[in-house]
Amino acid sequence: MFDPDASSSDSGRCRDSKKGMKSGDDDPLYRQKRVKNNEAVKKSREKKRRESEETSRSIEHLQAENDDLRHREIQAEASWRTTKEIYEHLCGKLTADEEARLFRPDDKSPYLPDSRR
Numbered sequence: 001m002f003d004p005d006a007s008s009s010d011s012g013r014c015r016d017s018k019k020g021m022k023s024g025d026d027d028p029l030y031r032q033k034r035v036k037n038n039e040a041v042k043k044s045r046e047k048k049r050r051e052s053e054e055t056s057r058s059i060e061h062l063q064a065e066n067d068d069l070r071h072r073e074i075q076a077e078a079s080w081r082t083t084k085e086i087y088e089h090l091c092g093k094l095t096a097d098e099e100a101r102l103f104r105p106d107d108k109s110p111y112l113p114d115s116r117r
Contacts, residue, residue, distance in 0.1 A: 088094060 084094070084099075
């Protein structure tokens with residue numbers, strides 16, 4: 001059972017509630033471990049900060065690339081509509097089958113159906 005009046009058996013070290021430090025800090029081994037731990041914590045936090053910054057840069061880059069691709073898609077669709085209108089004006093209305101075959105699914109390269117060349 002827990003006895004609140006019993007002394008700590010942690011090599012005479014007990015927490016100082018105000019500072020969060022242990023009494024007996026004059027122990028060289030303890031100080032060496034604390035210094036090593038503090039360096040590890042600092043290194044870990046710096047790595048986390050660098051990774052967070054890199055992620056932010058990557059997100060910004062991908063968002064800009066995505067915006068550019070959306071803009072290019074809008075331009076391509078407008079160009080497609082214009083080309084289709086010109087073609088239909090010159091050659092007549094496309095059938096649904098001809099329109100579906102206008103772009104080959106394997107490479108998306110445009111071609112004119114043989115019957116319209």
